[in-house]
Amino acid sequence: MMRIGLTFDLQTDPCDERQAEFDPPRTIEALTQAFTALGHEVVLLGSVHVLLTDPRQLDGVALVFNIAEGRHGRCREAWVSTLLELYGTAYVGSDPLALSLGLDKATSKRLAVSSGILTPRWITIDHPRLLPGEIPLDFPVIVKPRYEGSGIGIDEGAVVYDHQTLAQRVRWLFKRWEEPLVIEEFIAYGELTVCVIGNDPPAAYPAIQRPVDRTSRLSVHVARAMTGEWEAPLELTQELDSEARRVAVVMFEALGCRDIARIDLRVDEHGRVYFLEINPLPSFDPEGTIGLLAEHLGMTYTQLIGRLLEAAQLRVASASAKVGI
Numbered sequence: 001m002m003r004i005g006l007t008f009d010l011q012t013d014p015c016d017e018r019q020a021e022f023d024p025p026r027t028i029e030a031l032t033q034a035f036t037a038l039g040h041e042v043v044l045l046g047s048v049h050v051l052l053t054d055p056r057q058l059d060g061v062a063l064v065f066n067i068a069e070g071r072h073g074r075c076r077e078a079w080v081s082t083l084l085e086l087y088g089t090a091y092v093g094s095d096p097l098a099l100s101l102g103l104d105k106a107t108s109k110r111l112a113v114s115s116g117i118l119t120p121r122w123i124t125i126d127h128p129r130l131l132p133g134e135i136p137l138d139f140p141v142i143v144k145p146r147y148e149g150s151g152i153g154i155d156e157g158a159v160v161y162d163h164q165t166l167a168q169r170v171r172w173l174f175k176r177w178e179e180p181l182v183i184e185e186f187i188a189y190g191e192l193t194v195c196v197i198g199n200d201p202p203a204a205y206p207a208i209q210r211p212v213d214r215t216s217r218l219s220v221h222v223a224r225a226m227t228g229e230w231e232a233p234l235e236l237t238q239e240l241d242s243e244a245r246r247v248a249v250v251m252f253e254a255l256g257c258r259d260i261a262r263i264d265l266r267v268d269e270h271g272r273v274y275f276l277e278i279n280p281l282p283s284f285d286p287e288g289t290i291g292l293l294a295e296h297l298g299m300t301y302t303q304l305i306g307r308l309l310e311a312a313q314l315r316v317a318s319a320s321a322k323v324g325i
Contacts, residue, residue, distance in 0.1 A: 001040055002062040003040070005061040006064070007046065008027075009023065009071065010022060010047075011024045020152055021148075021149045021283075031065065034301060038305070045064070048080050052083065066080050066081060066092060074104060076103070091312075094280035097256065102255055102279060105147075108275075108277065111254045112254070117247055117251060119274055120184045120276070124180055128170045131166070139162060139166075142154070142185075143160065144184065156218075189234075191264070191265065192234070192264075192265045193207070194208070204244075208289060209234050214231055240271060251275055260311075264276040264279070286301045
């Protein structure tokens with residue numbers, strides 16, 4: 001039994017787009033129940049501001065389970081982990097560098113290219129006035145904020161088919177988010193997500209197919225507010241699952257992730273797997289990917305959380321042994 005601190009940003013208004021990645025009360029409750037069922041004592045620490053104003057809250061905490069997203073900026077997901085590093089407190093999950101790299105869509109794609117992994121061709125622009133008259137990409141393309149979560153800023157207008165519509169979308173999105181944008185060729189066929197858990201070596205779990213909207217071809221996790229018909233177009237063969245897992249592990253290691261990450265992939269009509277994004281700070285909503293994975297493995301949500309805790313504890317113990325602590 002150990003004392004586990006839980007850091008998080010609580011979603012108080014699900015209609016507020018800027019809280020879209022914050023965790024709703026059900027996620028906090030699910031994790032608290034899982035830790036308790038595993039025999040641990042839980043300390044609800046809350047956001048980074050608690051650690052800043054009253055670090056004594058960490059007294060007696062053996063391990064922090066960090067799911068805090070931060071509130072703004074390209075390094076927001078690294079706020080809590082940076083403080084915990086400074087305080088010398090062990091925590092579950094990736095370090096500040098991996099968290100920052102994962103949030104930057106363009107940088108993580110560059111790491112994919114340097115690692116020999118396919119990723120849709122892309123360009124970045126810092127301001128709408130810098131959009132070139134012709135882009136070196138094939139339409140359709142999808143436009144995304146560079147430093148936001150995978151579903152942020154994406155709706156039925158995110159995929160565009162001509163330059164005039166692209167310019168309109170770029171202006172609209174920049175006005176809304178005021179940050180650099182990624183313009184990426186849209187792989188319209190199917191989508192997979194893979195969870196990786198563990199270290200030395202990390203283990204990629206079976207790929208999960210996300211349904212896509214028949215019209216927009218966006219996946220269910222970013223198009224949840226839309227209405228329409230959904231389909232799962234991929235035949236998830238052993239070969240496709242194996243390739244998706246391979247890509248996931250390569251990207252996990254390329255960023256230097258620890259303990260857990262979720263990797264999002266697109267698959268074209270020829271079965272080629274393309275890296276989209278990596279999230280070293282995935283959602284722990286029991287109704288989301290983690291819950292689906294547990295169900296697929298024949299495990300409970302609590303058992304899967306226990307597996308993640310064990311991986312983090314082994315890593316922390318190994319690191320302590322190496323420095324003679």
